Amino acid sequence: MQARVPAGLDRKETEIYRQLDPERLPRHIAIIMDGNGRWAKRRHMPRVAGHRAGVAAVRSTVETAARIGVGALTLYAFSEENWKKRPKSEVDFLMRLLSRYLKAEVPTLNENNIRLEYIGRQHELPEDVQERMAWARQSTAHNTGTVLTLALNYSARSELVDAFRSMANAASQNGGFEHLRIDEDTVGRHLYTSHLPDPDLVVRTSGEMRLSNFLLWQLAYAEIYVTPTLWPDFRGLHLLEAVAEYQKRERRYGGLNGDARGRLGDGLGKADK
Numbered sequence: 669m670q671a672r673v674p675a676g677l678d679r680k681e682t683e684i685y686r687q688l689d690p691e692r693l694p695r696h697i698a699i700i701m702d703g704n705g706r707w708a709k710r711r712h713m714p715r716v717a718g719h720r721a722g723v724a725a726v727r728s729t730v731e732t733a734a735r736i737g738v739g740a741l742t743l744y745a746f747s748e749e750n751w752k753k754r755p756k757s758e759v760d761f762l763m764r765l766l767s768r769y770l771k772a773e774v775p776t777l778n779e780n781n782i783r784l785e786y787i788g789r790q791h792e793l794p795e796d797v798q799e800r801m802a803w804a805r806q807s808t809a810h811n812t813g814t815v816l817t818l819a820l821n822y823s824a825r826s827e828l829v830d831a832f833r834s835m836a837n838a839a840s841q842n843g844g845f846e847h848l849r850i851d852e853d854t855v856g857r858h859l860y861t862s863h864l865p866d867p868d869l870v871v872r873t874s875g876e877m878r879l880s881n882f883l884l885w886q887l888a889y890a891e892i893y894v895t896p897t898l899w900p901d902f903r904g905l906h907l908l909e910a911v912a913e914y915q916k917r918e919r920r921y922g923g924l925n926g927d928a929r930g931r932l933g934d935g936l937g938k939a940d941k
């Protein structure tokens with residue numbers, strides 16, 4: 669029996685959705701949104717026009733993810749490096765764009781049952797932006813569907829540094845370092861993403877083959893999908909294509925797949941087993 673198509677998907681999205689197994693959706697998709705500048709350059713427009721066009725891509729991607737029931741979507745909107753290395757005018761523009769996006773989008777996030785979260789060093793962002801962020805998070809806190817996490821002023825290495833500091837602080841308040849036990853779960857609980865499962869799929873637009881300091885711990889076993897599409901051209905349809913590709917892959921987590929195990933088994937004599 670064919671799975672029921674979620675409401676709100678357009679004709680092309682429906683076509684791809686029908687090829688998917690709804691039982692095997694990635695629980696968490698992370699996206700490195702890249703190519704806004706190149707999109708603008710190709711049109712002889714200023715870079716900021718690419719960022720402005722990128723908002724429509726965010727809207728479409730977020731809505732499609734929520735419609736098909738992806739549990740978590742994390743968008744790399746603004747890295748710590750962006751903040752330090754781009755001209756002030758571009759950074760100011762991105763801050764205004766984010767503020768406007770948050771104000772305009774809260775009703776749609778609520779209609780789609782999406783809860784908003786953030787990762788990154790928020791305290792270093794302008795105060796008015798922090799206030800808007802807190803307001804938007806608060807306004808969607810009751811939602812129980814997709815968790816949309818925006819990475820803002822984010823760096824994976826800074827996140828790890830903050831996690832180590834946080835573990836050291838916790839130890840000094842709980843009997844000192846001789847009681848400190850560190851394992852992978854402990855580290856996970858001290859990361860910014862403690863509210864999320866690790867991503868199953870990471871998408872990068874604009875054809876670049878880098879992780880760019882994004883979720884370095886959490887992406888350990890993620891499937892990587894790179895598309896040449898520039899971020900402002902990316903839509904829900906492209907997200908579904910990425911999910912279709914993800915479902916074709918076989919995930920092994922460092923183990924052996926069924927076939928390989930079978931072949932290996934055949935080759936072993938009883939004494940070897």
Ligand code: FPP
Nearest residue numbers: 701702703704705706719722723745766769
């Ligand atoms: C990368 O393109 C994109 C960014 C640094 C900013 C991302 C911002 C948006 C998509 C718009 C707003 C987002 C939200 C959440 C409201 P680039 O400038 O590095 O492109 P290039 O590599 O082609 O120069």
